[in-house]
Amino acid sequence: MKIDNSQLLRFTTAGSVDDGKSTLIGRLLYDSKSIFEDQLEAVENTSKQKGHEGVDLALFTDGLRDEREQGITIDVAYRYFTTPRRKFIIADTPGHIQYTRNMVTGASTANAALILVDARHGVIEQTKRHAFIASLLNIPHVIVCVNKMDLVDYAQESFRAITEDFEEFASKMLISDIRYIPISALNGDNVVNRSENMSWYQGAPLLHTLETMHISSDINKVDARFPVQTVLRPQSKEHLDYRGYAGRISSGVFRPGDKVSVLPSGFSSVIKAIDGPNGSLEEAFAPMSVSITLEDDIDISRGDMIVRTNNQPEATQDLEVMLCWLNNKPSQPRAKYSILHTTNDQKAMIKEIVHKIDIQTLNRVPADGELQMNDICKVRIRTTKPLMVDVYRENRTTGSLVLVDDATNETVAAGMIV
């Protein structure tokens, strides 16, 4: 079996309020003919009622938004669409003030981030924040869409100035792949179809860029990590002796015959078989969900991790983490939180705030002892039991964690292990 993740691309959109995210997504769906007839009809009718000449493209995503605003149930709306080349999942996050939280939520599994910039306003603080978060989350591909080019007469000079500004800021960060596309979401320039108004732009339109982007090397295929979700012990006659460890492979490849260790106990064994939904597999890799059986009887439970014996994560109670504070309630000094890491759930304390990051300059600034909504800080965390961790840069799953307030059960922070 070949490792092929090239079929599905997840991307997120970021931009400040009114930069045109909804219009852009609407344009992508509309021009790539990914909109269902009934949806189209509903949007056409509403557009007419609202006095629009054509279709109001933003309505395609605003339906979801309304739901969100009434129920406050979701911060991120997911949209799916397919072209002959690829499947796409868009995490659409609103551009309100809680930008950091929403972007972190929407972007944590993304292959690509689309950062919208209004051609009239250029690179603003929000743009920098989004770029920084994209870099922090290690999103492999960033596409800067300079939107509303129609409002600057499709001038190459406006595009060039913004590109240079962004490039200058981004040079202080680690983003491996940045591309720039001048677009008009409203008029459809360079979204699905090549613009006739910007012949000076030699690159591909947005959709083609998304369709052809090389993403199969985005995942870590080296470090085999399998956090156990649950132990399967079917009681049926023919499976009486079956004891499988079920979960989702975080990274790397596993095969029957592999010498593995179970953490934190450290006991080792050999993989007997790997079962998927359609029977046994000769090979399994991230992000597949499988059940693994071992040659030896070992006591394994949820939260344990199966890894290859000759390539192990670090087991530690002391973590250095880049933390994004996502809650209205600030952090309390030395307060205890639940820490969620892969399938593990432990208690943890923020021992020390090392420094804050000033998003404008990317400089480190002293922290005043409290973490507030949207703050990005480096902290030291101590957990009650060891966690099996990798550095986030190398592993987005085993390198990330979430802090939860036990009293309210709310997520208060997302962290990347450094």
Ligand SMILES: Nc1nc2c(ncn2[C@@H]2O[C@H](COP(=O)(O)OP(=O)(O)OP(=O)(O)O)[C@@H](O)[C@H]2O)c(=O)[nH]1
């Ligand atoms: N002239 C012009 N207007 C645009 C373009 N793209 C979007 N707009 C307009 O900008 C306004 C905001 O667009 P939206 O798509 O609602 O913006 P948004 O970023 O989704 O806004 P939030 O959801 O509130 O964050 C609307 O009036 C759009 O018609 C463009 O390329 N050119």
